Amino acid sequence: MTKRQLTRPWAERVDRVSPFRVMEILTKAKQLEQNGRDIIHMEVGEPDFPTPAPIVAAAKQALSEGKTHYTPALGLPELREKIAEHYFLTYSVSVSPKQVVVTAGASGALLLTAALLVNPGESVLMADPGYPCNRHFLQLVGGEAVMVPVDASNDYAVTPSLIEQYWQAKSCGVLLASPANPTGGILSLQHLSELEAVIRKHNGWMIVDEIYHGLTYGERIHTALESCPDAIVINSFSKYFGMTGWRLGWMITPQELVPSLEKLAQNYFISPPTVSQYAALAAFDAPAKQEMESRRLAFKKRRDFLLPALRELGFGIPNCPEGAFYLYADAQGFTSDAYAFCHQLLDSAGVAVTPGIDFGANNTQQTIRFAYTTSVERLQEGVERIAGFLRQ
Numbered sequence: 001m002t003k004r005q006l007t008r009p010w011a012e013r014v015d016r017v018s019p020f021r022v023m024e025i026l027t028k029a030k031q032l033e034q035n036g037r038d039i040i041h042m043e044v045g046e047p048d049f050p051t052p053a054p055i056v057a058a059a060k061q062a063l064s065e066g067k068t069h070y071t072p073a074l075g076l077p078e079l080r081e082k083i084a085e086h087y088f089l090t091y092s093v094s095v096s097p098k099q100v101v102v103t104a105g106a107s108g109a110l111l112l113t114a115a116l117l118v119n120p121g122e123s124v125l126m127a128d129p130g131y132p133c134n135r136h137f138l139q140l141v142g143g144e145a146v147m148v149p150v151d152a153s154n155d156y157a158v159t160p161s162l163i164e165q166y167w168q169a170k171s172c173g174v175l176l177a178s179p180a181n182p183t184g185g186i187l188s189l190q191h192l193s194e195l196e197a198v199i200r201k202h203n204g205w206m207i208v209d210e211i212y213h214g215l216t217y218g219e220r221i222h223t224a225l226e227s228c229p230d231a232i233v234i235n236s237f238s239k240y241f242g243m244t245g246w247r248l249g250w251m252i253t254p255q256e257l258v259p260s261l262e263k264l265a266q267n268y269f270i271s272p273p274t275v276s277q278y279a280a281l282a283a284f285d286a287p288a289k290q291e292m293e294s295r296r297l298a299f300k301k302r303r304d305f306l307l308p309a310l311r312e313l314g315f316g317i318p319n320c321p322e323g324a325f326y327l328y329a330d331a332q333g334f335t336s337d338a339y340a341f342c343h344q345l346l347d348s349a350g351v352a353v354t355p356g357i358d359f360g361a362n363n364t365q366q367t368i369r370f371a372y373t374t375s376v377e378r379l380q381e382g383v384e385r386i387a388g389f390l391r392q
């Protein structure tokens with residue numbers, strides 16, 4: 001049979017989307033496992049725990065009741081109510097259910113936000129290193145990301161003076177994350193309100209990705225809504241609630257934006273996944289919360305083991321990350337090509353970690369993200385293997 005030739009190339013934008021290196025590492029790790037190798041997974045950005053049992057039970061119940069049709073584009077009204085109530089119970093913030101938009105993961109919320117706010121040619125400021133997909137959401141709507149270099153000296157946080165420095169005539173907002181991926185840093189209430197003041201001065205949008213809320217290990221974390229009621233806050237059931245594969249998230253927005261978001265959501269997604277929404281109704285109740293709290297404590301134990309262990313080996317992690325499940329380490333003592341280092345570490349020691357270049361261009365060729373999404377015993381084994389690899 002002759003090979004079919006495509007008559008046209010695909011769109012140019014595809015070439016501007018960088019591949020996810022972590023997926024490359026994961027695929028290689030799985031191949032090695034298939035060949036019988038034991039691999040320690042410290043690359044994956046999702047909890048190793050399964051979805052809490054009460055959430056799974058609620059999904060089964062919904063399926064058995066035939067709840068498999070579309071829901072309203074903004075989400076089930078009862079779920080929007082639960083999410084609004086969550087803000088009152090957790091942060092003492094009053095949010096109307098009418099401000100809640102249920103989405104297909106935080107990813108769906110980020111895409112809707114880009115489509116809603118960014119005109120072609122406009123830009124949004126964001127931290128480098130940061131979550132890599134954000135710049136691609138912007139690109140899809142003809143916008144652009146302005147990468148703001150952040151480093152350990154200010155806990156990898158965008159500061160008001162950095163916003164002043166990087167704001168451009170065509171900038172329309174700032175996208176922040178707290179806790180952040182890959183650094184695990186969190187923004188204090190004071191910091192959030194200082195950022196809001198400068199963003200407001202420029203008449204920009206303040207967008208805050210709070211997907212790792214719930215997974216914090218120090219003082220109580222604050223939602224941006226506590227100091228900036230007009231912020232657009234994005235969250236998800238993926239991380240704290242252990243529901244990555246259910247593809248469910250939400251956003252809280254000023255009510256005036258909701259009709260436009262509804263129109264976009266209807267057209268792009270019709271509705272968020274129905275069974276996942278019924279499952280999520282159980283996510284805020286005590287039985288699920290108990291499971292999630294014990295997982296949070298398990299993550300804290302893992303961080304408390306891994307952070308000193310990696311420092312001891314010579315990785316540079318000056319600050320203690322207070323959230324998420326990542327340690328972002330400077331590996332310049334060992335390599336100036338962390339991407340190659342990660343491949344060598346996987347090949348020779350069977351430890352999978354993520355190269356910093358996944359998260360931007362700011363000194364990322366010498367950094368590595370370690371995810372503590374596996375047990376303390378496996379992390380111990382991982383650290384021993386890394387030590388052996390470094391001695392070679």
Ligand SMILES: Cc1ncc(COP(=O)(O)O)c(C=O)c1O
Nearest residue numbers: 105106107131181211236238249
């Ligand atoms: C900072 C951040 N935002 C958004 C997402 C996307 O999450 P979701 O599974 O809710 O689409 C991720 C996933 O890793 C993330 O780390």
